[in-house]
Amino acid sequence: MSATLTEPDAAPRTPSSRPPGIPGTTSAGRRRKRQPITPWLLLAPSIVLLGVMVVYPSIVMVINSFTNLEIKNKMLGTPADFVGFDNYIEVFTKSDFPAVLARSLGLMVVLTALIIVGGMLIALLMTKLAKGWRLLVSIGLLLAWAMPPLSATVVWGWIFDTQYGLVNWFLNTLTGTNDFNSHSWLIDPWSFMMVLTIIIVWQGIPFAAFTFYAGLSQVPDEVLEASQLDGANARQRFRLIVMPYLRNVVTAVLVLETIWNLRIFTQVYALQQQGGIASETNVLGTYLFRQGLGEFGVTAAIGVFMVILLMGISYFNVRNTLKEEEL
Amino acid sequence: MSTQITPAVQRAEEPARTDLGIVGTRALRGARRPGGKRLSRAGYAAIAIVVFVCSVFPVYWMVNMSFTPPNKIISRNPSLLPLEFTWKNYVTAWTREAAPGQTDFPHALASSLGVAITVVIVCALFAFLASIAIARFAFRGRIVFIVSVLVVQMVPGEAMMFTIYNMVDDWRLMNTLVGLFIVHLASVVPFTIWTLRGFVKGVPADLEEAAQIDGCTKPQAFWRVTFPLLAPGLVSTGIFAFIQSWNEFLMALLFLKGYNLTLPPWLNSFQSATEATNWGAVMAGSTLIALPVVIFFLFVQGRMTGGLVSGAVKG
Numbered sequence: 001m002s003a004t005l006t007e008p009d010a011a012p013r014t015p016s017s018r019p020p021g022i023p024g025t026t027s028a029g030r031r032r033k034r035q036p037i038t039p040w041l042l043l044a045p046s047i048v049l050l051g052v053m054v055v056y057p058s059i060v061m062v063i064n065s066f067t068n069l070e071i072k073n074k075m076l077g078t079p080a081d082f083v084g085f086d087n088y089i090e091v092f093t094k095s096d097f098p099a100v101l102a103r104s105l106g107l108m109v110v111l112t113a114l115i116i117v118g119g120m121l122i123a124l125l126m127t128k129l130a131k132g133w134r135l136l137v138s139i140g141l142l143l144a145w146a147m148p149p150l151s152a153t154v155v156w157g158w159i160f161d162t163q164y165g166l167v168n169w170f171l172n173t174l175t176g177t178n179d180f181n182s183h184s185w186l187i188d189p190w191s192f193m194m195v196l197t198i199i200i201v202w203q204g205i206p207f208a209a210f211t212f213y214a215g216l217s218q219v220p221d222e223v224l225e226a227s228q229l230d231g232a233n234a235r236q237r238f239r240l241i242v243m244p245y246l247r248n249v250v251t252a253v254l255v256l257e258t259i260w261n262l263r264i265f266t267q268v269y270a271l272q273q274q275g276g277i278a279s280e281t282n283v284l285g286t287y288l289f290r291q292g293l294g295e296f297g298v299t300a301a302i303g304v305f306m307v308i309l310l311m312g313i314s315y316f317n318v319r320n321t322l323k324e325e326e327l
Numbered sequence: 328m329s330t331q332i333t334p335a336v337q338r339a340e341e342p343a344r345t346d347l348g349i350v351g352t353r354a355l356r357g358a359r360r361p362g363g364k365r366l367s368r369a370g371y372a373a374i375a376i377v378v379f380v381c382s383v384f385p386v387y388w389m390v391n392m393s394f395t396p397p398n399k400i401i402s403r404n405p406s407l408l409p410l411e412f413t414w415k416n417y418v419t420a421w422t423r424e425a426a427p428g429q430t431d432f433p434h435a436l437a438s439s440l441g442v443a444i445t446v447v448i449v450c451a452l453f454a455f456l457a458s459i460a461i462a463r464f465a466f467r468g469r470i471v472f473i474v475s476v477l478v479v480q481m482v483p484g485e486a487m488m489f490t491i492y493n494m495v496d497d498w499r500l501m502n503t504l505v506g507l508f509i510v511h512l513a514s515v516v517p518f519t520i521w522t523l524r525g526f527v528k529g530v531p532a533d534l535e536e537a538a539q540i541d542g543c544t545k546p547q548a549f550w551r552v553t554f555p556l557l558a559p560g561l562v563s564t565g566i567f568a569f570i571q572s573w574n575e576f577l578m579a580l581l582f583l584k585g586y587n588l589t590l591p592p593w594l595n596s597f598q599s600a601t602e603a604t605n606w607g608a609v610m611a612g613s614t615l616i617a618l619p620v621v622i623f624f625l626f627v628q629g630r631m632t633g634g635l636v637s638g639a640v641k642g
Binding site for chain 2: 036038039040042043045046047049050052053054055056057058060061064074122125128129130133134136137139140141142143144145146147148149150151152154155156158159161163164166169202206259263265266269270273274285288289291293296299300302303304306307310311314317318321322
């Protein structure tokens with residue numbers, strides 16, 4: 001398909017120089033020689049940019065991860081020594097990186113599950129609503145989605161504030177006591193994670209809900225009606241009719257959410273600034289960031305591991321996209 | 328599934344416009360009633376209100392707090408409405424330094440705008456050229472390039488933060504907006520190429536050929552026929568790039584110091600410095616940062632759902 005699509009597009013680009021006999025192999029060979037210059041010129045800026053800013057640092061990082069490069073090497077201009085897998089061994093055995101990794105993965109699973117389930121429920125709700133109500137829900141979701149993550153975290157942090165937070169006030173009023181005066185939500189790692197989960201799920205659900213809703217509206221009504229006449233109840237209809245239609249959409253969102261939830265930084269960092277204990281609440285991004293400038297070899301090893309982990313998950317995304325697209 | 332973003336856009340927007348095929352829903356609703364104990368319409372409406380309130384409340388609370396006088400904010404009995412309306416918090420947020428020796432809001436705003444707008448312009452240009460190359464030309468290496476763009480898009484930039492820091496430092500661009508600009512540019516270009524390619528593919532090449540037959544030169548045909556049709560794509564990818572750059576926190580935090588801060592690190596410093604004293608001003612600053620993003624977001628939301636599903640991973 002790609003050939004038939006692009007060949008006629010490409011040929012008129014050079015009408016004057018088009019060789020008389022297109023189908024011949026010799027002319028195709030000649031054309032191949034002449035044509036490539038224009039597209040490569042068009043691609044050049046992007047290739048240079050991505051080569052310098054993505055490919056080159058990736059290679060440098062892999063090399064650095066096998067050396068004991070430190071900031072003093074940079075200051076003094078001395079070369080670093082090759083240390084083999086020492087950095088990797090140190091990261092995985094002598095640091096709290098394994099704990100951070102476990103925390104990140106656990107958080108990722110919880111966040112992704114909540115966002116997918118919540119998004120699906122809201123999408124189903126939207127199909128049941130009359131137009132006006134659906135608009136109302138859409139506006140609400142859009143606002144939550146559009147909030148910059150940093151602003152959102154600051155606000156939620158204030159809602160859960162120790163002294164004057166709304167949550168403590170509400171719980172006090174509800175229980176009729178003063179038990180929640182000065183109750184800190186961020187100091188305990190578990191309740192920190194709960195607040196973090198609320199923030200991220202609150203911001204993450206709209207994307208999932210809108211996407212699922214778009215997918216749900218693709219399910220033909222006739223099929224649903226037919227299955228209903230055949231006696232399928234609501235749950236069966238969802239599982240046997242709707243889900244097969246939605247499978248691709250759900251997979252796409254699932255992969256994206258998995259990646260995004262592993263890469264969270266802003267919310268965790270900003271919430272830590274508001275009173276969390278960083279060493280007990282770090283995820284991959286903030287852990288790496290808080291290593292700081294210094295032991296570049298070790299941080300490179302952590303970086304290499306993160307890239308491999310995330311690229312491994314992204315593999316499914318790339319494959320799905322390529323499968324869907326005719327290139 | 329032949330084109331990338333246009334069908335997705337339609338998919339996202341159509342149901343909203345056509346009210347989800349009234350016939351179908353009515354049939355479902357009618358048939359469902361006798362079927363059993365379904366939630367009534369009032370029940371769904373009630374859930375809708377709950378969802379709406381949960382989504383909107385934090386945004387509302389931010390705006391509410393930003394208009395509440397400082398002495399009312401730190402009270403044991405918060406009021407749900409800004410009964411004593413004041414602009415004072417905005418004045419504080421606008422004029423006070425984030426922290427001693429650090430920038431104030433107007434400078435951070437100028438930095439953020441400068442970086443984001445340059446990113447949008449340069450990114451649109453780079454991606455536009457590249458997307459034409461891959462959507463309109465047949466050449467060897469085309470598929471390799473497309474796959475590379477997809478793969479590069481997946482590389483998590485934050486994992487390489489210190490390597491990139493060293494690189495930018497070697498270029499003597501540390502603590503400059505140019506350094507941050509390059510990093511932001513590299514992070515939005517792959518997504519933009521991928522999305523614009525869908526738009527270029529969506530414009531049939533026949534249109535251009537027709538214009539050429541009618542006497543246009545090739546550049547004229549492109550400029551007068553294809554380009555106007557691509558404008559919506561350029562606008563929405565541009566807005567997306569703007570939001571990305573505007574919200575980016577990690578690299579800005581790592582790269583910038585003192586008077587060069589962009590808005591996200593400004594808010595971070597401002598909040599840390601004034602936490603105990605002035606939450607109203609923090610909320611005012613937060614509102615000011617959110618405002619342009621929310622406005623832009625409303626413009627492109629339909630496209631974002633479709634476009635993001637189809638290929639994007641940068642969040």
